[in-house]
Amino acid sequence: MxxxxxxxxxxxxxxxxxxxxxxxxxxxxxxxxxxxxxxxxxxxxxxxxxxxxxxxxxxxxxxxxxxxxxxxxxxxxxxxxxxxxxxxxxxxxxxxxxxxxxxxxxxxxxxxxxxxxxxxxxxxxxxxxxxxPAITGMSGAWTATGAPITWGDDVLTVLMGTLEEKDLVRHMDDTDALVVMKIGRNFDKVVRALKVAEKYDDAWIVQFATMPNQTVTKLSEMTEKVTPYFSIIVVHGQGRRP
Missing domain, CATH: 3.40.1010.10 (Tetrapyrrole methylase, N-terminal domain)
Structure with a gap:
């Protein structure tokens, strides 16, 4: 058989x-x-x-x-x-x-x-x-922001919120475009790292990307409680373009 x-x-x-x-x-x-x-x-x-x-x-x-x-x-x-x-x-x-x-x-x-x-x-x-294979959640998230995630030679880095804060900052400093996943209980730590890396003001948070209850908000304007599991933070690259 x-x-x-x-x-x-x-x-x-x-x-x-x-x-x-x-x-x-x-x-x-x-x-x-x-x-x-x-x-x-x-x-x-x-x-x-x-x-x-x-x-x-x-x-x-x-x-x-x-x-x-x-x-x-x-x-x-x-x-x-x-x-x-x-x-x-x-x-x-x-x-x-x-x-x-x-x-x-x-x-x-x-x-x-x-x-x-x-x-x-x-x-x-x-x-x-x-x-x-399938479309990833992060692809759905950056598409929801209505702006391209990378331009030209931009380097995209995907980070897990579970990393140590110093490691988050190091990777954030060394990239053009950024996705942060697995935020969960690490939300405050991720926010601190974004501020140190001077990327906080450019960050977006997308909750429930592509789902009926999707929300897209500038992170600096976020006032409601974050839904940890289905939240992705995005920072767009601003690289070379014609």
Missing amino acids: STGTIYGLGLGPGDPDLMSVKTHRLLTNAKHVAFFRKKGRTGQARKMVDGLIPEGAVEFAMEYPVTTEIPVTDPRYNQLLSAFYAEVSVHLRSLAEAGEDVVVLCEGDPFFYGSFMHLYTRLNHLVDVEVV
């Missing part, structure tokens, strides 16, 4: 109309659909495809054992997540070895800071795994 394929399905930044044709085809014909979620939640990727999963498809919710309950620097964090990824990989592998195709829903692009890559490294040498 031939084995099935596990598909890391990039869903794009949030707007279903921005899915690729291939993603839509695989999703709407799927018999097995897996997705990550926090315990007690629906899961953002699952919400994004509501109404598109075929009737009768078997859904497999992969619930994180930990998210923000303990610091990422705590050794237990990696231990818990490693065991979790190993466990769900065993289940997905068993389906593929039984001849079943499985789609794994991935917000944005599967190979861009996504959880799917941790399954990929555990499975790609054992069964057939195919990654379907």
Whole structure:
């Protein structure tokens, strides 16, 4: 019996109309659909495809054992997540070895800071795994600002808000255009770093990019509470142009 394929399905930044044709085809014909979620939640990727999963498809919710309950620097964090990824990989592998195709829903692009890559490294040498790329959340964010992110020879840097403040400042100082992701509890630290790097006044914050509740605001004018998980900070390059 031939084995099935596990598909890391990039869903794009949030707007279903921005899915690729291939993603839509695989999703709407799927018999097995897996997705990550926090315990007690629906899961953002699952919400994004509501109404598109075929009737009768078997859904497999992969619930994180930990998210923000303990610091990422705590050794237990990696231990818990490693065991979790190993466990769900065993289940997905068993389906593929039984001849079943499985789609794994991935917000944005599967190979861009996504959880799917941790399954990929555990499975790609054992069964057939195919990654379907997609528009990233940051692309949706800078497009929402209505201005190009890079011009001419501009260098674009993507930073994680989880970095040490001194490292944030160093990278911000050394780039033309900037995207900051994973802001979360690091919002105040990121703001301080932007001010030190003299990029604060040029920064925009985009929340829920491409989704119905999208907001686009100059960071310096931000007055409401920031939604940590779906917030991206953008600083546009101002490089060479004709």
